[in-house]
Amino acid sequence: MEYITLVGESYEKALEEARRKYGDEVRVHSRKEYTVGGGVFRRRQKRCELTLYLAPRKAGKVEQAVTKEDLAEFEKEAQTPDPSTLSEEERMDTRRPAKELQDRSEAERILDLNSISPPLRDHVLEDFQAGDDLALSLGDRIISSVRIDHESQAHPRKYQILVGPTGSGKTTSLAKIASLYQSVGRKVAIITLDSYRVGAYEQVKAFADAFDMPVELVSDEDAVLLAKDRFSDYDLVMVDTMGLSPADVPLNLKLRGLVGLFAQHETNCLLTCPATMKTVDLMKVWRNYSQFTRITSLVATKLDESESIGSFLSFAYEVDLPISFCTNGQAVPADLRKASTLVLMEYLTGFGVNIRPIIAQLS
16 A cells, blocks of 8 residues: 655645645545744744545446455555555654654643743643754744733833832832933933832932932822923833732722823833742732733843743733843843843743853844
């Protein structure tokens, strides 16, 4: 029994091509549908692979009746081909299921190593094709699933409000982002709403003085309006906020009222969380803050203290929010990174690829 393998864009097109080449005697032994390509730079394409054989030509009703038993035996043989009769390519096809299981097991190991959880995990493994380089294909699939906020990086709205839990690195991140935009010629000012944490204002003031930026400490709605009026001719106003506990209802209501004074169309609200947090805890933080403000993007902090950014990527995918910035240390502004495909890939582990030299070369 001779078997033929043919690949087309769809089952219908593959079958049409088979009939064009081999005539009406061609029969389908098996079919396999899959996708190829895809990722950051390539669009995924559907493929259908048919394994075919040629049926004997019909010789009339009498002969067909006589050979009915033989034909049944022929069809049985077609379902269970003798391996010794297969070509090398067809033998490789019979080994594909084992390789696919092996590839999936390795992909799951890498996902576990990076603490990548559902639904991102399920999305990455769905119809996953390892290709020639499993690690590269898997990394590409992960990174291409997460959005990056290139728009607000290049064209930030006037008010940049950073929210997040206490200890997440909001104030330091604010200083780094403010310094970044000042370095490219933007006129930057700072408003801090955090009059509760001891030393919060002093921390912001020390930074503002070092970089010659004006800063206003406000504690009520009137003070916010006055600060906005004072900084009306500035290109960018960074707004620092106090950390919240879901149990502190009065403070939650106060922050909601203050943040509500900034119009949405001219405001970016950046949820700032450490990459060291578990996905489930990041989700709790997001639910708390999204009750009173429209979060537009994310900042991943403390990457220097985390083994992987996988939990944060799982979170970003689940809430469908883009990542704007990453921080990996205390230095201002040196330890701020604009989120990008390469930067995110740099903070995944277990891929056997050292991407840092590539980033250094591109920089």
